[in-house]
Amino acid sequence: MYKCSLILAAGQGKRIKSDLPKVLHKVAGKEMVNHVIDTMRKASIEDINVIIGKGAELVKEKTASRNISYSLQEEQLGTGHAVKCAIDFLKGKKGVVGVFAGDAPLIKSETVEKLFDLHVSGNNAATLLTSIVEDPTGYGRVVRNGDDVLKIVEHKDCNEEELKINEMNAAIYCFDIESLLNSLEKLSNDNNQGEYYLTDVIGILKEEGKKVGAIEIDYEETIGVNSRVQLAEAEEILRQRINLKHMENGVTIIDPRSTYIGDDVEIGKDTIIYPGNVIEGNTKIGEGVTLYPNSRIVNSIILNNVEIQSSVIIDSKIGESTTVGPFAYIRPESVIGDNARIGDFVEIKKSTIGNNTKVSHLTYIGDAKVGENCNFGCGTVVVNYDGKDKHTTVIGNNSFIGCNTNLVSPVKVEDNTYIAAGSTIVNDVKEGELAVARAKQRNIEGWVSKRKLTDKK
Numbered sequence: 001m002y003k004c005s006l007i008l009a010a011g012q013g014k015r016i017k018s019d020l021p022k023v024l025h026k027v028a029g030k031e032m033v034n035h036v037i038d039t040m041r042k043a044s045i046e047d048i049n050v051i052i053g054k055g056a057e058l059v060k061e062k063t064a065s066r067n068i069s070y071s072l073q074e075e076q077l078g079t080g081h082a083v084k085c086a087i088d089f090l091k092g093k094k095g096v097v098g099v100f101a102g103d104a105p106l107i108k109s110e111t112v113e114k115l116f117d118l119h120v121s122g123n124n125a126a127t128l129l130t131s132i133v134e135d136p137t138g139y140g141r142v143v144r145n146g147d148d149v150l151k152i153v154e155h156k157d158c159n160e161e162e163l164k165i166n167e168m169n170a171a172i173y174c175f176d177i178e179s180l181l182n183s184l185e186k187l188s189n190d191n192n193q194g195e196y197y198l199t200d201v202i203g204i205l206k207e208e209g210k211k212v213g214a215i216e217i218d219y220e221e222t223i224g225v226n227s228r229v230q231l232a233e234a235e236e237i238l239r240q241r242i243n244l245k246h247m248e249n250g251v252t253i254i255d256p257r258s259t260y261i262g263d264d265v266e267i268g269k270d271t272i273i274y275p276g277n278v279i280e281g282n283t284k285i286g287e288g289v290t291l292y293p294n295s296r297i298v299n300s301i302i303l304n305n306v307e308i309q310s311s312v313i314i315d316s317k318i319g320e321s322t323t324v325g326p327f328a329y330i331r332p333e334s335v336i337g338d339n340a341r342i343g344d345f346v347e348i349k350k351s352t353i354g355n356n357t358k359v360s361h362l363t364y365i366g367d368a369k370v371g372e373n374c375n376f377g378c379g380t381v382v383v384n385y386d387g388k389d390k391h392t393t394v395i396g397n398n399s400f401i402g403c404n405t406n407l408v409s410p411v412k413v414e415d416n417t418y419i420a421a422g423s424t425i426v427n428d429v430k431e432g433e434l435a436v437a438r439a440k441q442r443n444i445e446g447w448v449s450k451r452k453l454t455d456k457k
């Protein structure tokens with residue numbers, strides 16, 4: 001059977017008090033709407049249409065990588081109206097459409113699969129997800145007759161009896177496409193909020209004698225984020241889920257409450273994560289890695305047995321058994337080899353560092369290609385910027401760069417070379433050479449007493 005999904009993401013999000021459209025606020029490092037899209041994909045729903053309105057262009061931009069289509073709801077006249085705006089997407093299709101909210105990122109792919117499966121096997125015209133909650137204030141109530149779902153009544157339209165119902169509508173549904181399209185035409189906005197409610201479709205279908213099913217799920221999965229407080233709640237739940245998954249896969253997380261791992265991060269077994277690490281984006285961490293406290297790692301590849309401490313690594317790759325930090329800053333497009341060492345207060349930018357090369361302290365390397373088995377003395381600076389343009393420095397294998405060296409780019413240092421401490425290198429250094437580029441030391445005997453400087457002490 002053909003399956004597709006609509007994601008409602010056009011609403012204002014007034015209560016979140018933000019210039020950013022609500023569905024673009026992030027939980028676990030990823031926009032809420034993208035969580036919902038990715039969950040759909042995990043549940044094998046390929047054809048996805050997102051209904052956009054407020055901040056439409058930005059929502060499009062942030063979801064661009066996900067290969068989905070869009071419908072525009074220019075004016076936000078309610079959830080039923082939003083679905084109506086997707087008529088062009090639904091028209092002529094036969095099968096099932098799932099309807100999801102872009103502000104409810106905690107729904108699990110297993111639940112989505114179950115919703116579609118039970119909808120199809122039950123031959124339902126509509127199937128909705130519900131949850132029993134102690135305080136259903138604000139939610140639509142599920143009105144039943146015995147086991148039968150009769151309709152949904154929004155909180156603001158409830159009578160006294162209906163207000164007592166504690167089964168809430170999660171606003172996540174499956175519909176038979178043709179049945180949905182027919183009932184959308186019958187929606188009215190004759191209610192307390194003057195909106196076209198999608199929830200009214202349930203009552204309409206029931207009155208037509210069609211079959212409506214309901215599945216009760218854990219409240220946690222249904223949480224919709226309307227405010228910053230709920231955003232933090234969603235973040236906490238998602239973070240726990242992610243950490244649990246990694247621990248079950250064989251990763252040691254010493255304090256899960258202070259470990260922040262993005263939804264798309266992959267981590268190999270026997271990796272140990274100390275508190276205060278933030279691992280974001282499409283980061284892949286190998287096996288047996290030790291992340292000592294307080295690093296931020298973004299969109300990076302960390303190979304097996306690496307050790308990292310109190311450092312920032314962005315869009316880069318770290319080779320096997322290399323150590324990084326404390327206090328290293330590895331900026332985008334850097335590739336560090338195996339068994340290398342990037343020590344304290346070292347900044348690497350858009351550079352390659354070969355295997356076994358040691359850059360132990362207080363050094364800046366930018367726009368450089370560095371070979372294998374090199375040793376950088378303390379305080380080396382690659383002078384890659386002349387005030388106007390950036391230039392490249394190339395350093396071969398087995399080079400020894402003395403302390404406090406400036407390498408003024410563009411410059412080439414060949415294999416098997418030495419540079420004397422304190423040198424400012426502006427010319428290429430050929431294989432086998434020692435380069436010394438500093439003033440010769442001159443000692444002037446008796447200078448201090450001649451100047452009578454000793455008396456003053």
Ligand code: UD1
Nearest residue numbers: 008009010011076077078079082102139140169171197224
């Ligand atoms: C909705 C349900 C309610 C349910 C609750 C669960 C309706 C009428 N009510 O209420 O029964 O208990 O969710 O969280 O459906 N949106 C649009 N266009 C619009 C209006 C909304 O795209 O014109 C989108 C929003 O961006 C949001 C989603 O639809 O992602 C839900 O809208 P919201 O206003 O938050 O509905 P609730 O009042 O929470």
Ligand code: CA
Nearest residue numbers: 103224225226
């Ligand atoms: Ca909501």
